[in-house]
Amino acid sequence: MEINNADLTAVVSNEGLTKLRERKIWRIWITFAFLTLALISVTVSISKGAMTIPWREVWSHLLLGGEGPAREVIWNIRFPRTLIGAMVGINLALAGAILQGIMKNPLADPQIIGVNAGAGFFAIILLILYPQYNHLLTPVAFAGAVLACLIIYILSWKDGIRPIRVILAGVAVSAFFGAGITGLLVFYSDRVHGAMMFMAGSLSTRSWPQFETLLPYTVIGVVLALCFARKLNILLLGDENARSLGLHVEWTRLLLTAVAALLAASAVAIVGLLGFVGLIVPHAARLLVGNDYRILLPASALLGIGVVTLSDTLARVTFAPTEVPVGVVMAVIGAPFFLYLLRREAR
Amino acid sequence: MTLLKLDEVTLGYRQNLIIDGMSLDVEAGKIYTIIGPNGSGKSTVLKTLSRNLKPLKGTAYLQQRNLFTIPGKELATRMAVLNQKPRAPEDLTVLDLVEHGRFPHRKRWRKGAADDKKIVDWAMSQTGVSPMAERKLDSLSGGEGQRAWLAMALAQQPSILLLDEPTTYLDINHQLEMMELVKQLNADLGLTVVMILHDIQHAIQYSDYIVVIKNGRIYSSGRPQQVINEKMFEEVFTVTAAVGQSERTGNVAFEITGLIRR
Numbered sequence A: 001m002e003i004n005n006a007d008l009t010a011v012v013s014n015e016g017l018t019k020l021r022e023r024k025i026w027r028i029w030i031t032f033a034f035l036t037l038a039l040i041s042v043t044v045s046i047s048k049g050a051m052t053i054p055w056r057e058v059w060s061h062l063l064l065g066g067e068g069p070a071r072e073v074i075w076n077i078r079f080p081r082t083l084i085g086a087m088v089g090i091n092l093a094l095a096g097a098i099l100q101g102i103m104k105n106p107l108a109d110p111q112i113i114g115v116n117a118g119a120g121f122f123a124i125i126l127l128i129l130y131p132q133y134n135h136l137l138t139p140v141a142f143a144g145a146v147l148a149c150l151i152i153y154i155l156s157w158k159d160g161i162r163p164i165r166v167i168l169a170g171v172a173v174s175a176f177f178g179a180g181i182t183g184l185l186v187f188y189s190d191r192v193h194g195a196m197m198f199m200a201g202s203l204s205t206r207s208w209p210q211f212e213t214l215l216p217y218t219v220i221g222v223v224l225a226l227c228f229a230r231k232l233n234i235l236l237l238g239d240e241n242a243r244s245l246g247l248h249v250e251w252t253r254l255l256l257t258a259v260a261a262l263l264a265a266s267a268v269a270i271v272g273l274l275g276f277v278g279l280i281v282p283h284a285a286r287l288l289v290g291n292d293y294r295i296l297l298p299a300s301a302l303l304g305i306g307v308v309t310l311s312d313t314l315a316r317v318t319f320a321p322t323e324v325p326v327g328v329v330m331a332v333i334g335a336p337f338f339l340y341l342l343r344r345e346a347r
Numbered sequence B: 001m002t003l004l005k006l007d008e009v010t011l012g013y014r015q016n017l018i019i020d021g022m023s024l025d026v027e028a029g030k031i032y033t034i035i036g037p038n039g040s041g042k043s044t045v046l047k048t049l050s051r052n053l054k055p056l057k058g059t060a061y062l063q064q065r066n067l068f069t070i071p072g073k074e075l076a077t078r079m080a081v082l083n084q085k086p087r088a089p090e091d092l093t094v095l096d097l098v099e100h101g102r103f104p105h106r107k108r109w110r111k112g113a114a115d116d117k118k119i120v121d122w123a124m125s126q127t128g129v130s131p132m133a134e135r136k137l138d139s140l141s142g143g144e145g146q147r148a149w150l151a152m153a154l155a156q157q158p159s160i161l162l163l164d165e166p167t168t169y170l171d172i173n174h175q176l177e178m179m180e181l182v183k184q185l186n187a188d189l190g191l192t193v194v195m196i197l198h199d200i201q202h203a204i205q206y207s208d209y210i211v212v213i214k215n216g217r218i219y220s221s222g223r224p225q226q227v228i229n230e231k232m233f234e235e236v237f238t239v240t241a242a243v244g245q246s247e248r249t250g251n252v253a254f255e256i257t258g259l260i261r262r
Helices: A005-009 A014-047 A055-064 A069-102 A115-129 A131-156 A163-187 A189-200 A208-227 A229-235 A239-244 A249-271 A276-289 A293-317 A326-346 B042-049 B072-076 B094-100 B115-126 B142-155 B172-189 B200-206 B230-237
Strands: B002-013 B016-027 B031-035 B057-062 B079-082 B160-164 B192-196 B209-214 B217-222 B239-245 B252-259
Touching: A014 A055, A014 A069, A014 A276, A014 A293, A055 A069, A069 A208, A069 A229, A069 A249, A069 A276, A069 A293, A115 A131, A115 A163, A115 A189, A115 A249, A131 A163, A131 A189, A131 A249, A163 A189, A189 A326, A208 A229, A208 A249, A208 A293, A229 A239, A229 A249, A229 A293, A239 A249, A239 B079, A276 A293, A276 A326, A293 A326, B002 B042, B002 B192, B016 B042, B016 B057, B016 B192, B016 B217, B031 B042, B031 B172, B031 B200, B042 B160, B042 B192, B072 B079, B079 B142, B094 B115, B094 B142, B115 B142, B142 B172, B160 B172, B172 B192, B172 B200, B200 B252, B209 B230, B217 B230, B230 B239
Parallel strands: B031 B192, B031 B209, B079 B160, B160 B192
Antiparallel strands: B002 B016, B002 B057, B209 B217, B239 B252
16 A cells, blocks of 8 residues: 555645644733733732722832832732732742643642642641741741652652652652641640641731742742743653653653742742642643643743732732631632633533 | 664563563664564563663663663654654644654754754655644544654654554554555665564565564564564464465465464
8 A cells, every 4th residue: 555645745734724823822812811810910919908009009109119108008018928929829830830741640739749748747846836936937848848859759769750659659748747737736726826827828927038038949940940841841742752752751850840849849938838729720721721831831820920819819808807818718719710611621 | 784783681670581681783774573472572672772771781782882871862863763552642733743853853052943844844744644733633543643653753853763563553454554654764764663563464564674582582583584484483472374475475474373272
């Protein structure tokens, strides 16, 4: 049998090219929509609170400067808090997107590499047993997150990182730290309030110092993640195919796990255990823009900004003056929305 | 010219030796087919040639260089692999996939070379997948999917192509189409091919050399007519066969006549 010669010379049809172009344009539109959402959420977050500041005024204060009580509120409280929320959104969304890619598991998120369990355990030891050192919460939680990651790395290392071993080691280590957390909360049930806020994740009272801590991780993480977008795409073809395309699979996976770990650990150390963003935001972005990491990473990051800052606004405003932990708001609103996306996609 | 060479390699995993001291020379521009019963170690050999499994002993060479010390990207521009049952994200299009074949040619600081697009087009037309460039891999039939993956391999512009049971999940028509395509690429581009096949008929029809593996050793190797005989069928595949010559093609031909029960 001969291969049909007409087939051999045929080029991509015009119809095909149009379809491809339409798909690309759709993805770019969605990303723009996410960007718009991010900007609106940030504006709303700065505008709403005990004192409402009109959005025009918000931007004129941010861009041109200005005087009056609004200036104090914006620059000392709302703007830094909103920025931290945005960066936390970026960090967790990117970490989740990266981990879902390299672990080949749709349920992968920063929790799977032990970030939350490690940070939580260390934070709670500090908050409950050594409350006089409360100001060290961020570095201690960060150390806990990194330590848990390292333990999982070491346990699952054998000629490179194998996703299934990471996931199993992650479950085991998380269970171990989780038991420690529960034990402490039970023994010291009179001191759990601060600990509960940390466990649920909260942006309350976060300001410029935390912003400065978080900034380098976000910047480096974003740059590294975007540099690795194409390699993540190659990795999606499976280890064997990635290897035969010349990718160093073990090193790439190791390095990307480290990037995800730092992104997530820095975020969690500052705002507490926000579990939801890292799992759901990349998925929601994936359902809308597809699996190409060159667009999925920026889209996830932008959606992460929107989701966290908007949820934080609601957390502050809904039951004011009482503040709800932002993690609770996110789960209550995000989960149904995500299920809706999933059903729509399954049609 | 010897292109690929296995020199007394022992392959396997710590407690489980699969290939025991095997040597093999692969000559440039020829088609080699590895045949053997299940569990004989033929996939393991291919895994080592594709650098997915380091030899425990011995060395694999690509022209005088140790295969396992060549930088990954450099190797990927010289050797491409079509793995068994490859999987990809469900929304990947044929064009996306074939473009991935250019990955090893890309430099970090340089944008895709101008001829990338030309080579991708060429690879798709060689394998006949141009008309389905915009379709998602999920929507393709088995044969089309295999051709799309082959197009990705071609986009690497390799001189060696490794194929792991390229026809296993295809119907007869698409099996033959795949084999013809491989033969044609070998003839047109001088591509050296090393593949694993289960179908001995195809092995005879399309290979320059056949390597028969039994229990982790090379049982015999050579031209099809030297290798395919009644004794081989009995000793390697434990079946009885009548072997003769095809009147139509002059190739060695066989008919399996029965099972040998042990």
